[in-house]
Amino acid sequence: METAIQMGTAFVGTLGFGLLFHLRTRHMISAAVCGVFTWGVFLLTAHWVEGIFFPSLIASAFATLLAETMARIRKAPATLYLILGVVPLIPGSSLYYAMSYAVQKDWEKFREYGYQTMAYALGIALGMFLVWALYGMLGKALALTQEQTM
Amino acid sequence: MQEKILHELLNIGEAMLTNGSEVNRVEDTLSRMGKACGASQMNVFVITSSIVVTMTFSDGRAVTQTRRILKPGGTDFRKLEDFNALSRRFCKEPMPAEELKAEIEKIQNAPGERGKFYLGSMLAAGGFAVFFGGNLADGVMAAVFAVLICLLQERLMPFCANRMVFNLLCAVVAGLGIGLTARLNPYVHMDKIMIGDIMLLIPGIAMTNAVRDVLVGDTISGIMRLVETILWAGALACGFMAAIWLIGG
Numbered sequence: 001m002e003t004a005i006q007m008g009t010a011f012v013g014t015l016g017f018g019l020l021f022h023l024r025t026r027h028m029i030s031a032a033v034c035g036v037f038t039w040g041v042f043l044l045t046a047h048w049v050e051g052i053f054f055p056s057l058i059a060s061a062f063a064t065l066l067a068e069t070m071a072r073i074r075k076a077p078a079t080l081y082l083i084l085g086v087v088p089l090i091p092g093s094s095l096y097y098a099m100s101y102a103v104q105k106d107w108e109k110f111r112e113y114g115y116q117t118m119a120y121a122l123g124i125a126l127g128m129f130l131v132w133a134l135y136g137m138l139g140k141a142l143a144l145t146q147e148q149t150m
Numbered sequence: 151m152q153e154k155i156l157h158e159l160l161n162i163g164e165a166m167l168t169n170g171s172e173v174n175r176v177e178d179t180l181s182r183m184g185k186a187c188g189a190s191q192m193n194v195f196v197i198t199s200s201i202v203v204t205m206t207f208s209d210g211r212a213v214t215q216t217r218r219i220l221k222p223g224g225t226d227f228r229k230l231e232d233f234n235a236l237s238r239r240f241c242k243e244p245m246p247a248e249e250l251k252a253e254i255e256k257i258q259n260a261p262g263e264r265g266k267f268y269l270g271s272m273l274a275a276g277g278f279a280v281f282f283g284g285n286l287a288d289g290v291m292a293a294v295f296a297v298l299i300c301l302l303q304e305r306l307m308p309f310c311a312n313r314m315v316f317n318l319l320c321a322v323v324a325g326l327g328i329g330l331t332a333r334l335n336p337y338v339h340m341d342k343i344m345i346g347d348i349m350l351l352i353p354g355i356a357m358t359n360a361v362r363d364v365l366v367g368d369t370i371s372g373i374m375r376l377v378e379t380i381l382w383a384g385a386l387a388c389g390f391m392a393a394i395w396l397i398g399g
Contacts, residue, residue, distance in 0.1 A: 006281055009289075013277030013349070019270025020350075021170070022228040022263065077234050079172065080227045083355055090354030093282040096345045099387040103394050121354075125361035132366070 003043060010039040010088045017087050027076060034070060034085040038063040042089065053119040056089050060127030063089075068135070082128070091120035152213050154247040155187055156205055160217045161254050163201045166233050170225035173197065173363055173371045179237045187244040197371045222313055225355070232257045271296040271350055279346025287338045291331060292346030295324055299350055313378075314385045317351055321389020329397035344390060351386050353379040 014035030018028050042059035049055055063085035071078035098113035159180055166176050177194045184192040184205050191206040204214040236253055245253075272293040279292035302320045310316035324347055332340035357379040363372030 009277045009281035011277075013274050013281055016270045016272070016274030016277055018227075019266045020274060021225045021270075022266070024228055024231065027227075076231055077175075079170070079175075079230065083170075083225070086358065087355075088281070090349065090352060090358075092278060092349040092352050092354070093345050095352060095383065095387065096341060096348055096390070099391050100341065100394065102387075103391045121357055121361065124358045125365060128358075128362055129365040 006039065006043070007036050011036050014084050014087050018084055021080075021083070023080060023084070027074060027080060030070060030074065031081055031084040034063065034066050034081050035088050037066060038085045039088040051119070052116055053123045056120050056123030057127040057130075059089060060086055060124040061131050062127075064128045064131040068131075086124055086128075089120060089124050091117045094120065151247070152205065152207065152211070153215070155250070156184075156203060156213050156215050158247050158250045158254065159183055160201055160203060160215055161251070162233060162237065163196065163203075164217055164219055165254065165258055166230065167196065167198065167201070167219055168221050168224065169229045169233070170227070171230055171233075172359060173368045174366060176201070179234075182241050183237055186241040197368075198375055229257055229260065232260075268297060268300050271300050275299075275346040275350055277346075278349040279342050282342060282345045284339055284342030284346065287335075288342040289346070291328070291338050292343045295328055295343065295347050296350060298327060299324055299347060314381050317382050318385040318389045320351060321386050322393050325390040325393025326396065329393055333397065340394075348386065348390070353382045357383070 011032050015028060015032040018031050023031060038059050041062045042055050045055035045058045046052075064082060067078045067081035067085055070076075070081040074081075094113045094116040098110055098117055101107075101109040101113060162183070163176050163180050166179065167173075173196050176196045180194045180196070180201075180203060181192040184194070184203070188207060189205040190208040193202075193204040193206075195202040199219050201217040201219065202214070203216075204212055206212045233254075236257065240250065275296035276289040276293035280286065280289040284292070299320060302316075302323060306319060307316050310319065325344065328343045328347065329340055332338055332343065356375060360372050360375035360379055363369075363375065365372075
């Protein structure tokens with residue numbers, strides 16, 4: 001039930017950001033679905049792997065692949081699908097708890113949530129980067145083999 | 151003549167940057183467009199606060215212009231898509247500077263949609279309040295305070311020196327409002343409502359972009375943006391913390 005609520009609200013939230021960022025109506029639903037899928041991959045990975053860093057890395061790598069694919073299908077810059085795809089991974093909650101424990105001077109908990117916030121941010125960025133690096137290598141390798149066969 | 155076209159290229163670059171494009175994408179687009187209109191070599195250097203372009207032509211002439219970017223960037227996917235399409239069209243068949251200028255202005259002056267801005271903020275704040283574990287009432291309250299944040303963004307933002315000051319003030323005002331509401335109505339949770347509204351103000355996307363810029367190799371841009379976003383997030387945290395402290399939660 002909790003998972004269903006999260007999936008539904010991830011859709012609504014991503015849709016909201018789509019509107020906020022002036023996304024064209026024709027991309028709206030598919031971008032929101034990208035956000036839902038990314039969160040699904042995060043939950044699936046988190047089911048098997050401990051911690052936050054690795055699941056957010058996998059989820060963001062997935063979002064990047066999905067965004068590149070959607071950009072080709074829908075003929076739009078990949079950025080719009082990518083940014084909206086990773087919106088559910090943004091660590092708003094852990095940032096809030098980190099600072100609320102700082103107010104209460106509970107430094108143990110503050111460290112825990114501060115670390116979580118950073119783990120999300122690093123995971124998202126590294127996930128994107130890994131896919132791009134592989135993508136770039138693959139593209140160059142393909143270009144090279146095409147040159148050689150010519 | 152070449153100066154005129156370069157001026158328009160800088161206009162496109164600035165517009166893309168202030169509407170949320172990545173630094174390396176702007177560099178790439180400007181290089182392609184310059185080559186399409188006859189430059190034999192394009193040297194483009196873009197960071198979040200400045201653009202430097204030198205176009206070299208085959209007859210040996212070189213034109214250089216720079217642009218200082220002062221306006222902080224927002225995100226507008228519609229304009230980004232349009233500029234992307236315009237640059238592709240230009241690369242296929244270059245147009246004269248006047249025509250390019252008219253096209254850029256047409257995209258830049260597209261009317262903003264106020265309704266969508268409010269609706270989007272409400273959906274995003276409400277959705278994420280519930281997403282992070284709030285109940286339906288929390289979602290509704292987060293949406294109500296999203297309207298307040300939108301109003302502040304429209305009315306208060308122009309008076310603020312920068313985004314840091316705005317985030318601080320906005321967080322204090324919204325935090326006090328949310329805290330008092332949660333005091334009067336024990337059915338809603340202060341933390342969940344605040345989290346929903348934090349999602350609107352947190353520079354999560356900018357921060358991710360910053361780390362990515364560093365990893366991709368645009369180190370200066372990345373570090374500049376990273377420091378900026380950490381300050382924004384810090385101001386946001388201080389604002390909400392001050393509100394929580396004032397209310398005594």
